[in-house]
Amino acid sequence: MSLTVxxxxxxxxxxxxxxxxxxxxxxxAVHFALASSFFDETRVVGPVGDDFGEDEYAxxxxxxxxxxxxxxxxGGKTFFWAGRYERDVNVRHTxxxxxxxxxxxxxxxxxxxxxxxxxxLANIQPDLQREVREQCTAARFVGxxxxxxxxxxxxxxxxxxxxxVDGVILNDGELKxxxxxxxxxxxxxxxxDLGPRVVVAKQGEYGSALFTRDGYFALPAYPTPDVVDPxxxxxxxxxxxxxxxxxxxxxxxxxxxxxxxxxYGTVLASFNVEAFGPERMLSLSREEIAxxxxxxxxxxxxxxxxxxxx
Ligand code: AMP
Numbered sequence: 001m002s003l004t005v006x007x008x009x010x011x012x013x014x015x016x017x018x019x020x021x022x023x024x025x026x027x028x029a030v031h032f033a034l035a036s037s038f039f040d041e042t043r044v045v046g047p048v049g050d051d052f053g054e055d056e057y058a059x060x061x062x063x064x065x066x067x068x069x070x071x072x073x074x075g076g077k078t079f080f081w082a083g084r085y086e087r088d089v090n091v092r093h094t095x096x097x098x099x100x101x102x103x104x105x106x107x108x109x110x111x112x113x114x115x116x117x118x119x120x121l122a123n124i125q126p127d128l129q130r131e132v133r134e135q136c137t138a139a140r141f142v143g144x145x146x147x148x149x150x151x152x153x154x155x156x157x158x159x160x161x162x163x164x165v166d167g168v169i170l171n172d173g174e175l176k177x178x179x180x181x182x183x184x185x186x187x188x189x190x191x192x193d194l195g196p197r198v199v200v201a202k203q204g205e206y207g208s209a210l211f212t213r214d215g216y217f218a219l220p221a222y223p224t225p226d227v228v229d230p231x232x233x234x235x236x237x238x239x240x241x242x243x244x245x246x247x248x249x250x251x252x253x254x255x256x257x258x259x260x261x262x263x264y265g266t267v268l269a270s271f272n273v274e275a276f277g278p279e280r281m282l283s284l285s286r287e288e289i290a291x292x293x294x295x296x297x298x299x300x301x302x303x304x305x306x307x308x309x310x
Contacts, residue, residue: 001246002116003116004114005033006046006120007145009079010080017089024277025059028123028124031236032236035240038243040246041066042064043066047073059278077101079098082094092230109132114138119132121145123150142165142167148173166196168198170199172201184201203221205221208221226274234269237265244260263296
């Protein structure tokens with residue numbers, strides 16, 4: 001089947017404890033697509049400027065990502081984001097955000113992109129997410145992400161978008177901020193009450209939690225000791241998660257499928273943080289993914305041997 005993602009396509013400047021890079025291929029849609037490309041044909045929708053060249057397209061094509069719906073804006077500059085991480089990599093400071101070509105972006109999907117079976121509205125202005133949602137009339141499952149910026153300045157629009165999707169994948173802090181609930185369980189339930197049937201709370205190095213109307217599941221992060229650059233971990237998680245759903249077009253999106261999707265999201269994200277930008281994803285193999293999923297399975301299962309309690 002097919003998967004479409006709309007979101008930022010960017011150049012990122014990143015500073016972490018291990019070093020800095022001034023110009024990395026990034027953006028929420030790019031990180032997502034590099035991960036989801038392991039599961040299904042992925043089309044990226046979003047604008048770029050003149051500075052987005054052959055090398056960037058080649059990186060996406062090397063993973064089979066379809067770039068026909070990337071809109072080149074003549075004379076424009078690609079979205080730019082700069083961030084710095086503290087020693088505690090869960091703490092990130094945004095230093096600069098230049099919307100550039102995103103300022104006047106009006107998504108208009110090709111027939112092939114609009115026909116996608118699974119759609120992900122990665123982090124962009126919620127009005128734009130809705131415009132894409134409305135064009136994807138055939139989608140079986142639509143997921144979305146967002147960020148504190150839109151919760152702050154476009155709350156109402158964001159809620160309108162949430163009402164139109166099947167799954168919301170947000171950081172735990174963002175879920176709490178969005179719903180004004182200090183408790184994560186209550187926050188997730190408040191989002192479920194808006195309409196989506198799935199809420200995933202991303203918790204950085206602590207893993208992720210899955211909330212549905214009748215279930216709860218959580219996984220720790222895969223314990224990689226090599227965290228070089230966490231940028232895009234959330235989008236990569238979403239790419240693994242949504243990609244897994246897309247790879248099972250004939251299965252009902254039930255609790256069991258969602259749990260397995262959580263494992264793939266977790267594993268893909270753990271690879272992404274092991275190098276700057278998309279580097280690790282571009283060298284990643286299917287065998288490495290399969291081995292890490294098996295390891296995660298072993299390390300998160302246990303036999304409940306009843307004991308006489310007193
Ligand atoms: P994550 O680490 O998963 O939250 O995603 C980081 C990616 O999001 C980076 O590659 C940035 O280019 C992109 N990004 C940062 N801020 C924004 C924004 N305001 N709108 C869209 N994308 C953004």
